[in-house]
Amino acid sequence: MSDLEGLSTGDEFTMSVSGVETNIQIKPSGIDHCIVFWENIWGCWDTFECTGQIRSRNKYSYTSDEYRLNRNSLIKEILEIDTIGEFTIDTGWVYSQEEVQYLESMFISRNIWLLIDGRFIQVNTKTSSFDPYLTRRFKKSFKLTFEKTIR
Secondary structure, three states: OHHHOOOOOOOEEEEEEOOEEEEEEOOOOOOOOEEEEEEOOOOOEEEEEEOOOEEEEEEEEEEEEEEEEEOOEEEEEEEEEEEEEEEEEEOOOEOOHHHHHHHHHHHHOOOEEEEEOOEEEEEEEOOOOOOOOOOOOOOEOOEEEEEEOOO
16 A cells, blocks of 8 residues: 555556456546446446536426416415426546446446435436447546436
């Protein structure tokens, strides 16, 4: 671990633990990030750190009813307000085709969580299409959309 002291932003190295090798790149601190957790097909958790822009948006839908108070007055009353929380997350740069395929495996998961600002939020993916391979795309970044499962 003493070899890690002289690392700076952009440095890359390979770490091996129990025969599994992982490539690690040092990214700048202080950037916005979100970690996506999903349950894979074997019931284990996978993670992906997104370093791009994060947008949180609430959509509201209203259930209302109209009735007559008298022959001249029509009253519209709101019966229920439904808040739908959505997130749009830019992955930041994805450096290898293996990372792209790994990220794509998230779309078949039924159990996805986001970690944003220290809060875990259970979500469903709303990303309807994904282009894992595109010629002449040298810098890869993807936009992911999610909807809160609990309203």
